[in-house]
Amino acid sequence: xxxxxxxxxxxxxxxxxxxxxxxxxxxxxxxxxxxxxxxxxxxxxxxxxxxxxxxxxxxxxxxxxxxxxxxxxxxxxxxxxxxxxxxxxxxxxxxxxxxxxxxxxxxxxxxxxxxxxxxxxxxxxxxxxxxxxxxxxxxxxxxxxxxxxxxxxxxxxxxxxxxxxxxxxxxxxxxxxxxxxxxxxxxxxxxxxxxxxxxxxxxxxxxxxxxxxxxxxxxxxxx
Amino acid sequence: xxxxxxxxxxxxxxxxxxxxxxxxxxxxxxxxxxxxxxxxxxxxxxxxxxxxxxxxxxxxxxxxxxxxxxxxxxxxxxxxxxxxxxxxxxxxxxxxxxxxxxxxxxxxxxxxxxxxxxxxxxxxxxxxxxxxxxxxxxxxxxxxxxxxxxxxxxxxxxxxxxxxxxxxxxxxxxxxxxxxxxxxxxxxxxxxxxxxxxxxxxxxxxxxxxxxxxxxxxxxxxx
DNA sequence: ACCTGAACACCGTTCAAGT
DNA sequence: ACCTGAACACCGTTCAAGT
Numbered sequence: 001x002x003x004x005x006x007x008x009x010x011x012x013x014x015x016x017x018x019x020x021x022x023x024x025x026x027x028x029x030x031x032x033x034x035x036x037x038x039x040x041x042x043x044x045x046x047x048x049x050x051x052x053x054x055x056x057x058x059x060x061x062x063x064x065x066x067x068x069x070x071x072x073x074x075x076x077x078x079x080x081x082x083x084x085x086x087x088x089x090x091x092x093x094x095x096x097x098x099x100x101x102x103x104x105x106x107x108x109x110x111x112x113x114x115x116x117x118x119x120x121x122x123x124x125x126x127x128x129x130x131x132x133x134x135x136x137x138x139x140x141x142x143x144x145x146x147x148x149x150x151x152x153x154x155x156x157x158x159x160x161x162x163x164x165x166x167x168x169x170x171x172x173x174x175x176x177x178x179x180x181x182x183x184x185x186x187x188x189x190x191x192x193x194x195x196x197x198x199x200x201x202x203x204x205x206x207x208x209x210x211x212x213x214x215x216x217x218x219x220x221x222x223x
Numbered sequence: 224x225x226x227x228x229x230x231x232x233x234x235x236x237x238x239x240x241x242x243x244x245x246x247x248x249x250x251x252x253x254x255x256x257x258x259x260x261x262x263x264x265x266x267x268x269x270x271x272x273x274x275x276x277x278x279x280x281x282x283x284x285x286x287x288x289x290x291x292x293x294x295x296x297x298x299x300x301x302x303x304x305x306x307x308x309x310x311x312x313x314x315x316x317x318x319x320x321x322x323x324x325x326x327x328x329x330x331x332x333x334x335x336x337x338x339x340x341x342x343x344x345x346x347x348x349x350x351x352x353x354x355x356x357x358x359x360x361x362x363x364x365x366x367x368x369x370x371x372x373x374x375x376x377x378x379x380x381x382x383x384x385x386x387x388x389x390x391x392x393x394x395x396x397x398x399x400x401x402x403x404x405x406x407x408x409x410x411x412x413x414x415x416x417x418x419x420x421x422x423x424x425x426x427x428x429x430x431x432x433x434x435x436x437x438x439x440x441x442x443x444x445x446x
Numbered sequence: 447a448c449c450t451g452a453a454c455a456c457c458g459t460t461c462a463a464g465t
Numbered sequence: 466a467c468c469t470g471a472a473c474a475c476c477g478t479t480c481a482a483g484t
Binding site: 159190 | 330334349360362383413421422425433
Binding site for chain 4: 237238265270271272273274277278
């Protein structure tokens, strides 16, 4: 993200969890998930790889902290006093955009549930549900439907990003996926053939929002 | 001629992709995701680790094939001529149960979109949407809302299974998650505090189905 | 208390060599 | 064509030793 200037040979400050996480995010953002190893992280921090373990339990905690950092920042922007449905859409869209920009966050969210980041998302989404007329008893499962949908899209998008060629354009990628759908036997996969064109054409962000709206429409039904 | 003939345990049959995948599934099921390595797989198959690469491109393909095998089997059971909503619920529940029994399938589905298994799910779900009165133009995104929700739950459940202690009971695990929610500041996380009890009490399967019903209710809105 | 970096116990994958 | 298994190029993590 933020381009850093020339790096002196001396560490600016002592090692800390925050500095480690910041550097990890930087590597993740610029070089991708597979580039983050304790060796390159240590080199970038000008320390030994073992030093990192003084501040962070293991790689899982590091990844969780990195994802949480990003999500916390995204959710920090105030939604104002928009009406509940609009606020939920805005929050969801913010998460989508963050994941779209950083696929590694999607990977992380898709597979770490106890995580603080997921709790943050539940809080921001769930907090608006009452305003939507959701009865007290249904609050948790209504929130869970929205959150699981968001996390599902997050995981799929991250995987897509991992699959796509770094430079390649998106419509070519979608065309390739659509082609795999249509190369199946139409007798076994009639639906796949029927919607392949829609798959090839669709806009991810728009489709994501449409899904949110669908769940919201269902939730309104609960009132 | 060096008498090297003490191959007492002669293999029952030649190596094949199917036999490799079957053995991988066996290891995944009994020993878990982390136990599947090319070394133990080769040992179990009484061959060299390099031999596997003659039949399978890499570990990613192996995992994808294993997950696809399971999903194909799950989707093979006929739903009969139930009405569309009931059929979709049945299909979704079948997938949920399969993932609950084999968390590694959830991990795999949550992060491999181009996969045949995901296409199969789209087909089975999507094929019933028309009967629900979904207009042609909305078929793909309606299916995608359902599938992404399912895959989101799949990923979270798999991650939960990875986190939980193998022998530990489920209510203790949920209580621990709920405790992490309530240990946050109530001023920052009012929703978390409010629904922590629901989180601790809920039944995963029931909650999953409730989410499906919510999306279905939203989809009915499109008619 | 915090850091160093070699060492340990693994991985997935390749490939010359065999049949 | 198919299989073998040693070798390669990595990993995350530990830990005795330093400051």
